Amino acid sequence: MTRVWFITGASRGLGRAFAEAALAAGERVVAGARNVEPLSDLCQKYPDTFVRMPLDVSDRAAVREGVDRAVAAFGRLDIVVNNAGGLLFGMVEEATEEQIRAHFDVNFFGAIWVAQAVVPHLREQGSGHILQVTSMGASGGFASVGLYAAGKSALNSASEALAMEVEPFGIKVTILQMGGYDTGLFTTGTTATEPNPVYEPLRAKLTELWxxxxxPDPSTAAPAIMELVNLPNPPVRLIVGSASYDIVLQMEEARTAEYRTWENLSRKAPG
Known part of the structure; x- marks a missing residue:
């Protein structure tokens, strides 16, 4: 029996790439997105194995209804990809309360609402694999994208807990720490803060650095994901991207080195 995928944020970028790869492999896909019009071509190409549905993951009630409809479409869910998200670009001081709350509503709470909605279905069937799309930079903050990393870091922690909680039910969870792919995140997926002139020198340095x-095209990440979902014992965390793998290791080594540098001070406290 072919598996059923449920993918959020499927209209572009990684979500679209994963949907196309799954369909090409003969699997069935339910694709959710705020704007489903870009998915019209997949409806025509795969009329029997592809279903699209309008979905705003920040609306918890809509997510629960959408998941129920996704299950009804093909009778089950096997692979759930929490991909919907956006970028809040700007310095921490610049971001408004409205921008921060809206950002977390999608990037963190949206993924949690989906997880809460799908787990009862996966538990009942005794199987399933939840893929939480986060970021290679989620293990630490970086200037101008700190709030984006904060949302992804929160999702990392919650997802590690979720993996422990649902393992007894035959459900797997994998955190996909994605590298930098050409997903449109920095264009159509971006909310920008009002720039404060005091940060202009730092912005110039960041522009030069980046x-x-x-x-690369998001489709280049799909083969690794297709291999991942076929593993009997998939990892809880996976860095997706060769260059990103090296960068993440460097970040972790630098953090460990700083801990070692200040070990003496740390050990002066008894806790």
């Missing part, structure tokens, strides 16, 4: 390389 350059204008948008990264």
């Amino acid at each position: 350059g204008d390389d948008a990264g």
Whole structure:
């Protein structure tokens, strides 16, 4: 029996790439997105194995209803991809309360609402694999994208807990620490703060550091994901991207080195 995928944020970027890869492999896909019009071509190409549905993951009630409809479409769910998200770009001081809350509503709470909605279905059937799309930078903050990393870091922690909680029911959870792919995150997926002039020197340094390389096409990440979902014992965390793997290891090594540097001070406290 072919598996059933439920993918959020499926209209573009990684969500779209994963949907296309699953469909090409003969699997069935339910794709959720705020705007489903870009998915029209997949409806025509895969009329019997593809269903699209309008979905705003920040609306908890709508998520529960959407998951129920997704289960009804093909009778079950096997692979759930929490991919919906956006970027809040700007310094921490610049971000408004409205921007921060709206950002977390999608990037963190949206994924939690989906997880809460799908777990009862997966538990009842005794199987399933939840993929939580986070970021290679989620283990630490970085200037101008700190709130984006904060939301992904929160999702990492909650997902590790979720993995422990649902393992007895035959449900797997994998955190996908994605590298930099050309997903449109920095264009159509971005909410920008009102720039404070005092940060202009730092912005100029960041622009020079990052350059204008948008990264590889999202479709290049799909083969690794298709291999992952076929593993009998998948990892809880997976860095997706060769260059990103090296960067994450460097970040972890730097953090460990700083801990070691200040070990003496740390040990002066008894806790």
